[in-house]
Amino acid sequence: DIQMTQSPSSLSASVGDRVTISCRASQSVSTYLNWYQQKPGRAPRLLIYATSRLQSGVPSRFSGGGSGPYFTLTISGLQPEDSATYYCQQSYSSPATFGRGTRLEIK
Amino acid sequence: QVQLEQSGPEVKKPGSSVKVSCKVSGGILGTHGVSWLRQAPGQGLEWIGGVVSAFGRENYAQRFQGRVTVVADESTSTVYLELRDLTSEDTAVYYCARDWPRLGGPFDYWGQGTLISVSP
Numbered sequence: 001d002i003q004m005t006q007s008p009s010s011l012s013a014s015v016g017d018r019v020t021i022s023c024r025a026s027q028s029v030s031t032y033l034n035w036y037q038q039k040p041g042r043a044p045r046l047l048i049y050a051t052s053r054l055q056s057g058v059p060s061r062f063s064g065g066g067s068g069p070y071f072t073l074t075i076s077g078l079q080p081e082d083s084a085t086y087y088c089q090q091s092y093s094s095p096a097t098f099g100r101g102t103r104l105e106i107k
Numbered sequence: 108q109v110q111l112e113q114s115g116p117e118v119k120k121p122g123s124s125v126k127v128s129c130k131v132s133g134g135i136l137g138t139h140g141v142s143w144l145r146q147a148p149g150q151g152l153e154w155i156g157g158v159v160s161a162f163g164r165e166n167y168a169q170r171f172q173g174r175v176t177v178v179a180d181e182s183t184s185t186v187y188l189e190l191r192d193l194t195s196e197d198t199a200v201y202y203c204a205r206d207w208p209r210l211g212g213p214f215d216y217w218g219q220g221t222l223i224s225v226s227p
Contacts, residue, residue: 095154
């Protein structure tokens with residue numbers, strides 16, 4: 001199975017800040033890298049798919065990038081509602097695997 | 108409009124089986140797959156397996172092979188997850204999600220989740 005390693009595991013930032021979450025795959029996943037946001041008690045929400053494509057309805061302050069085994073999720077201009085846990089996921093090979101998550105706290 | 112509506116929470120005994128349902132709307136089964144994922148308390152997400160009804164195809168994560176079945180009933184637009192030989196480690200919230208024909212994501216629509224508790 002492909003291992004997905006996220007960093008940091010948690011971070012705290014202020015409204016208006018720009019934050020970046022990293023994700024590294026244990027082997028190539030091409031561009032088959034997706035990002036999800038999950039709030040407590042809720043199902044995950046797809047934010048970014050295929051490394052950098054913004055899912056319909058997701059605010060443009062969310063962006064994804066990267067190449068090779070290294071990927072990033074950037075949130076520009078943090079909002080209070082961005083407080084959540086973020087997961088990366090590879091859809092390159094079966095089984096689909098997720099990172100362990102990054103918990104984002106808004107100060 | 109795409110929607111996935113899951114069955115309610117259940118409490119099961121170790122060694123028993125559970126069957127969770129996911130009623131889908133928006134014509135999902137004709138064009139997409141449906142996958143099942145789970146999340147143990149305080150833990151991350153884990154893909155269990157899925158089905159592509161239109162192609163008659165299923166795929167499961169190796170660690171669940173032999174004790175999981177995902178089937179789609181096109182007549183009722185419902186997808187079922189059956190997990191057998193339950194242990195306490197199967198206690199989790201189980202989600203169904205719309206998938207793509209190759210299965211494995213990205214998962215763009217999700218059910219609300221079903222809590223399965225396994226306890227003696």
